[in-house]
Structure formats: structure tokens, C-alpha cells
Amino acid sequence: MNVRKNKLASLAALGFAAGIALTACGGSAEEGTSGASDAGGAAAGGSGYAELSGNLAGAGASSMGNAQTAWTETFKGLVQAEGGDITVTYDPTGSGTGREQFLSGQVKFAGTDAALDEEELAASAEVCSGEQAFDLPVYISPIAVVFNLEGVDSLNLSPEVIAGIFAEEITTWNDPAIAELNPDADLPDTAVVPVHRSDDSGTTENFTQYLSDNAPDAWTHGPIETWPIDGGQSGDGTSGLISAVESGNGTIGYADASQAGNLGTASVQVGEEFVDYSAEAAAKAVDVSPREEGRAENDIVMELDRTTTEAGTYPIVLISYLALCGAYEDEATGNAVKSYASFMISEQGQQVAAENAGSAPISDELRTEAQTAIDGITVG
Amino acid sequence: MSTADIESESPAPPPASMSTSGRRLGDSVFSYLSIGSGLLIFLTLAAVAVFLSTESLPAIIASQEFAGTADFSLIEYTLPLVFGTVLASAIALLIAIPISIGIALFISHFAPRRLSSTLGYLIDLLAAVPSVVYGLWGGIWLVPKLEPLYGLLNTYLGWIPLFAGEPTAPMRNLASASVVLAVMVLPIITAVSREVFLQTPRLQEEAALALGATRWETIRTVVLPFGRSGIVAASMLGLGRALGETMAVLMILAPGATFSLHILEVGRHNSIAANIASKSAEASGVDMSLLIFTGLVLFVLTFLINAIARWIVARSGPKS
Numbered sequence: 105m106n107v108r109k110n111k112l113a114s115l116a117a118l119g120f121a122a123g124i125a126l127t128a129c130g131g132s133a134e135e136g137t138s139g140a141s142d143a144g145g146a147a148a149g150g151s152g153y154a155e156l157s158g159n160l161a162g163a164g165a166s167s168m169g170n171a172q173t174a175w176t177e178t179f180k181g182l183v184q185a186e187g188g189d190i191t192v193t194y195d196p197t198g199s200g201t202g203r204e205q206f207l208s209g210q211v212k213f214a215g216t217d218a219a220l221d222e223e224e225l226a227a228s229a230e231v232c233s234g235e236q237a238f239d240l241p242v243y244i245s246p247i248a249v250v251f252n253l254e255g256v257d258s259l260n261l262s263p264e265v266i267a268g269i270f271a272e273e274i275t276t277w278n279d280p281a282i283a284e285l286n287p288d289a290d291l292p293d294t295a296v297v298p299v300h301r302s303d304d305s306g307t308t309e310n311f312t313q314y315l316s317d318n319a320p321d322a323w324t325h326g327p328i329e330t331w332p333i334d335g336g337q338s339g340d341g342t343s344g345l346i347s348a349v350e351s352g353n354g355t356i357g358y359a360d361a362s363q364a365g366n367l368g369t370a371s372v373q374v375g376e377e378f379v380d381y382s383a384e385a386a387a388k389a390v391d392v393s394p395r396e397e398g399r400a401e402n403d404i405v406m407e408l409d410r411t412t413t414e415a416g417t418y419p420i421v422l423i424s425y426l427a428l429c430g431a432y433e434d435e436a437t438g439n440a441v442k443s444y445a446s447f448m449i450s451e452q453g454q455q456v457a458a459e460n461a462g463s464a465p466i467s468d469e470l471r472t473e474a475q476t477a478i479d480g481i482t483v484g
Numbered sequence: 485m486s487t488a489d490i491e492s493e494s495p496a497p498p499p500a501s502m503s504t505s506g507r508r509l510g511d512s513v514f515s516y517l518s519i520g521s522g523l524l525i526f527l528t529l530a531a532v533a534v535f536l537s538t539e540s541l542p543a544i545i546a547s548q549e550f551a552g553t554a555d556f557s558l559i560e561y562t563l564p565l566v567f568g569t570v571l572a573s574a575i576a577l578l579i580a581i582p583i584s585i586g587i588a589l590f591i592s593h594f595a596p597r598r599l600s601s602t603l604g605y606l607i608d609l610l611a612a613v614p615s616v617v618y619g620l621w622g623g624i625w626l627v628p629k630l631e632p633l634y635g636l637l638n639t640y641l642g643w644i645p646l647f648a649g650e651p652t653a654p655m656r657n658l659a660s661a662s663v664v665l666a667v668m669v670l671p672i673i674t675a676v677s678r679e680v681f682l683q684t685p686r687l688q689e690e691a692a693l694a695l696g697a698t699r700w701e702t703i704r705t706v707v708l709p710f711g712r713s714g715i716v717a718a719s720m721l722g723l724g725r726a727l728g729e730t731m732a733v734l735m736i737l738a739p740g741a742t743f744s745l746h747i748l749e750v751g752r753h754n755s756i757a758a759n760i761a762s763k764s765a766e767a768s769g770v771d772m773s774l775l776i777f778t779g780l781v782l783f784v785l786t787f788l789i790n791a792i793a794r795w796i797v798a799r800s801g802p803k804s
Contacts, residue, residue: 166765166766197765198765198766198768199766200766200767200768200769200771201765201766201767201768203768204768204769295652297652297653299738302738302739302762303762303763303765303766304763304765304766304767305766306766329766334740334742334751335740335742335749335750335751335752336738336740336750336751337652337654337656337738337750337751338656338738338739338751339656339738340734340735341762344734344735347623347624348654348656348738351623351624351627351628351653352652352653352654
């Protein structure tokens with residue numbers, strides 16, 4: 105009897121140990137680069153793909169994860185077609201981790217939803233052979249306001265109303281504030297259920313930045329990454345949020361436009377008109393925005409003007425940046441980075457991202473500026 | 485009882501035909517291998533403990549409780565998570581244990597032989613389903629199905645704090661997460677309980693029947709008391725899985741951080757493991773360290789609960 109009992113008890117203990125070991129996994133992925141070959145040569149601007157070889161590792165924002173997957177695949181194909189052989193990897197660990205790994209030299213480029221700040225730029229010189237790092241906007245994605253309301257397919261919303269909904273001030277769909285903007289819609293008295301992202305997210309930050317810029321009285325929490333209001337519906341990641349919106353009635357959320365699926369998307373008031381999201385309207389919002397001041401010539405960071413009244417712009421936009429070194433000591437790595445970055449901003453690269461991730465292609469003007477910045481990278 | 489004691493005696497002496505040198509080599513190799521395997525458990529546990537402690541140190545030092553350089557408080561951050569984790573697991577066990585014992589008794593004492601082996605196989609299969617699949621199933625299929633039930637509970641049993649509050653669809657609440665957790669721990673508890681019930685001494689059962697006890701009385705007076713410590717151990721195994729379950733909770737629960745008892749309300753609770761999984765993607769520096777600290781708390785929590793369980797097993801075992 106005693107023996108049997110102890111056996112069971114130790115079996116239980118074993119189960120615990122296994123459970124603990126499993127929960128405690130998930131450390132940091134060590135990524136490195138190896139310019140495996142000594143084949144150098146100039147790869148700037150032109151193709152020069154034939155001379156590329158080895159591995160190139162990047163990490164960062166998960167927002168551009170899909171685009172990066174498409175880019176790395178297509179790039180690999182292009183290089184192989186010209187006789188080169190290179191493997192570019194991108195680990196979507198998140199913006200913060202990506203910047204950290206970039207600044208510690210573990211990865212040679214990073215994707216980030218927030219451009220490198222002054223401190224990070226200063227710190228970057230250490231891993232970038234003395235030259236500071238810089239940012240390039242490579243991924244522009246409209247954030248759609250998605251909703252699921254029986255009997256209503258389209259909706260016009262002003263920034264104040266969106267802010268009121270997400271601040272939980274507007275609680276029913278037939279609220280006069282919503283009805284006023286949608287005279288033709290048959291709005292039910294269903295409760296409004298705002299759904300937010302439960303994980304810290306660049307999408308949340310951009311969305312709340314938009315609310316706080318346009319309706320500071322209705323949205324008093326400022327731009328935030330972590331949702332400030334306790335409780336409420338939420339979903340983990342874009343897919344979690346979408347599935348929460350889909351499975352409720354009267355739900356409303358915000359998500360990367362490419363993931364909106366069959367859900368209704370609201371048209372957002374800009375000036376006097378209501379604009380539905382589209383890649384063009386999002387790209388236009390970036391074009392009408394000025395560059396952030398006080399940054400180096402090659403450090404292209406947009407001061408996104410979310411309060412624009414320009415016709416045909418869709419102001420709820422996420423811009424993801426590519427962080428690159430100003431100089432790469434290793435010739436093979438430097439040439440690989442330059443080729444890959446040039447490919448990302450190229451017309452073809454942006455088209456690939458638009459097809460696979462639903463992003464908005466950057467304008468020709470921005471492309472020219474970004475290419476100049478890439479050409480300025482010192483190699484060797 | 486005495487048979488079990490005899491089983492535990494050292495193995496029978498080896499057959500004489502074996503050569504002496506061969507036996508010694510085999511013996512020592514095997515003994516080193518098994519000692520090594522045993523030590524490996526300690527090493528793994530120690531490595532995890534060291535990792536958790538050292539990595540969570542920056543958060544502990546920077547927290548409001550100590551240096552105050554960071555804007556978070558260890559206690560305020562961790563306690564609601566501990567509460568959510570324990571509450572979800574407790575409800576899951578509350579649902580799973582009675583059903584598991586029922587299934588186990590059916591397999592061991594009621595079902596015809598062929599059915600019982602099929603059923604046992606199915607239960608084991610249930611244990612092999614990955615938690616992501618349970619998460620998908622729970623989040624997409626089960627949650628809408630539970631909605632009417634929650635409505636009823638809230639309307640008619642709303643005076644019980646557990647079912648009070650204002651549930652809003654979709655029901656991505658703690659109750660849904662607990663139900664899925666219950667399904668996940670069910671096979672573990674069932675499998676272990678079934679084995680224990682099958683060990684009930686045949687003679688005692690027959691004696692009870694001979695004294696005129698019905699089948700239910702036999703089970704109540706012989707099988708259940710005999711298996712009590714086994715049931716506790718089985719439940720603790722299940723609890724271990726429920727406490728650490730990540731994906732299913734993450735995919736079903738809309739998280740919050742309160743001490744609310746209203747399990748039907750959305751956005752009130754979260755579990756430690758799910759919180760780590762959802763936040764770690766965008767966390768870095770001291771925030772990551774804080775998440776690792778919550779991992780350390782979960783580690784300690786499971787140890788504590790395990791210790792309590794062992795104590796219960798030791799205390800509640802039938803006197804032999």
C-alpha cells in the first residue's frame with residue numbers, strides 16, 4: 105500500500121517538473137550573420153546579385169512579418185537566378201527585441217514600428233563600425249476599423265465617435281452620435297462591444313495615437329501600447345482580435361487592414377468626407393506628412409500627420425521602419441544588406457509586400473530618397 | 485496490502501548461468517545510466533530555477549518595492565495573475581474531478597471488457613491532443629455554444645458571486661477557459677484513477693458483495709477509500725497541467741487584471757502562463773525581466789501546491 109502510494113506521489117511530482125520545464129521555455133533566439141564567402145565586389149544600386157552569398161539575419165516587428173517572409177523568398181529566388189546564393193532570415197520577435205538584437209550586433213538589420221530614438225542612434229555607432237544607424241520606411245499598412253453588426257454593412261465614423269466607442273462612452277449602436285453620421289443606416293439598439301489587442305502592439309499604439317491627435321477630449325489616455333482601460337473584450341494578436349470581433353454581435357475593433365476578411369470596415373471622417381481604407385489612401389497619408397525634424401539626412405522618419413484634412417487620405421496608418429547600419433565592416437554582409445534593402449523598397453519589392461501582406465506601396469519620391477540613403481552605406 | 489510490499493523487495497538474484505565479469509560490467513553501466521537519468525531531473529530543475537532567479541533579478545531590483553526606478557509594483561502586477569491562474573485551475577478541477585472519477589469507475593467496474601478497453605484508448609487519445617487545438621476548438625466552437633448557458637446562470641443564479649456581473653458576448657471569459665482546461669485535464673485524472681481503481685484488492689470487493697452490499701455500496705466502502713490517495717495524486721497531475729497551460733487560455737481568454745470573482749465577466753482575469761506568452765513578443769529589458777519574475781512565481785506556486793498535495797496524500801491514505 106505504502107509503496108503504491110509513494111509511486112503515485114512521485115509520478116505526480118514528475119508531472120509537475122515536466123510542466124514547469126515546459127512553461128519556462130522561450131528564451132531569446134541567437135541569430136548571427138556569417139559572410140561565408142570572400143567574394144566582395146560592388147553590389148550597390150545595381151543588381152550584383154551574382155556575388156552575394158552566405159546568410160543575412162534580421163529581426164524585429166511582427167507587423168511586417170508576412171511582408172518579410174515574401175521578401176526573403178522572392179529575394180532568394182532573384183539572387184539564385186543570377187547565380188548567387190544567399191539566405192536572408194527575418195525573426196518576427198517584436199520591435200523592442202529586434203532593436204535590442206540589432207544594437208547588440210546579433211542581427212544586421214531590424215524591423216521596428218517605432219524609429220530608433222536619439223539614444224539608440226548614439227549607441228548604434230558601436231556595432232556599426234563608427235557610423236550611426238538610420239531608419240527607412242519600408243512597410244506602410246492601413247489599420248482598418250472593423251465591426252460586426254447584424255444588418256449593417258457600412259458605417260461612417262468620425263474620430264470623436266471612434267474615440268467615444270473605445271473609451272466606452274458610447275455604449276449602444278443607436279446612439280445619436282453614430283446615428284447622426286449614418287442617416288441611411290438602420291442602427292439597432294445592440295450594445296457596442298469594443299475589442300482591443302490584449303498583447304502590447306504597435307497597431308494599438310498607432311490607433312490610439314490617431315485617436316489622441318484627433319479627439320483628445322474623447323480619448324484622454326494618450327497614445328499607448330498597452331490598453332489603458334481595465335476589462336473589456338480583447339484578443340491576442342491580430343488574428344485573436346479578428347476572431348473575437350467575428351464571434352460577437354455589435355463588436356468593433358481595429359486591425360491591420362489586410363486581415364479584415366469578411367468583416368465590415370468603417371469609413372473614417374477626414375475633413376468633410378468619409379474615406380474607406382485603401383492602399384492608395386494610406387500611401388497618400390504618408391506622402392502628405394512631413395519628415396521628422398532633427399534627424400540626419402539619411403534617417404528617413406515620417407512625422408505622420410493624422411489630423412490631415414486632405415481629400416482621399418486615410419490617416420490611420422502604421423509605418424514600420426527598417427533599421428540599418430551606416431557602415432558595415434564586413435564586405436559580404438554590407439553588400440548583402442544593401443542589395444536586400446534596395447530590393448525591399450524597389451517597385452517589385454513593394455508590390456510583393458502589397459500582394460502578400462496587403463501593405464500600401466511607398467511613393468516614388470520616398471523610394472528615391474530611401475535609395476540614396478542605402479547607396480550611402482559604407483562597406484568594408 | 486502485503487502483496488504490494490513483497491513487490492517492492494529487491495529483484496530476484498540473477499540466474500547462475502551468467503558469466504561473472506559480464507554481469508559486473510552490465511551492472512555498473514546500467515547503474516551509472518540510471519543514476520545519470522535521476523540526476524538529470526535535478527540538473528534540469530536547478531537550471532530552470534537558476535535561470536528564473538537570475539533573469540528576474542533586474543525587475544525585482546527596479547520594482548516599486550525596492551529601488552523604485554521602474555513604474556511597476558511586483559505585488560500589484562503578479563497577484564492578480566496568481567489569482568486568475570489559481571481560480572481557473574480550481575474551477576477546471578472542480579468540473580473535471582467528478583466526471584473523471586465517474587469515467588474511471590465506469591471503465592474499471594461497470595463497462596463490459598471490450599467497451600472498457602476502447603473507452604480507455606479514447607481517453608488516452610484525448611490526452612494527446614495538442615493544447616493549440618483545444619484553444620482553437622474552445623475559442624471558435626465552444627465559446628458561442630456556452631453563451632446561452634452563461635445567460636441562464638447569470639439570470640437565475642446571479643445571486644452567487646461567481647455568476648454575478650454583466651457578461652457580454654463573445655464569452656471569452658474565465659469560465660470558458662476553465663471549461664476547456666477541464667477537458668484537457670480530464671484524460672490525465674481519468675487514466676490515473678482508472679489504474680488505481682483496478683488495483684482494488686479483489687478479495688475485499690468480494691467480501692463486501694458477500695456481506696450483501698450493492699455495487700454502489702461496494703464502490704463507496706471499498707473502491708473509493710482504497711483509491712483516495714490515488715485520486716488526489718491524479719488530481720494534482722491534472723492541476724499541474726492546468727496551472728501551466730498557456731495556449732488554450734491565451735486563445736480563449738480576453739485578459740484583465742482584477743481580483744473579481746465574476747467568472748462570467750469578460751476581461752477580468754488572466755493566467756501567468758498566458759500573460760507571459762502574450763506579452764513576451766514585444767517585451768524587452770526590465771519588462772521581460774518582470775515577465776520572467778511571474779514565471780518564477782508560477783514555478784514556486786506549483787512547488788507549493790505539489791507539497792500540499794503530497795501532505796494530503798500522506799495524511800489521507802487509508803491506514804493499513
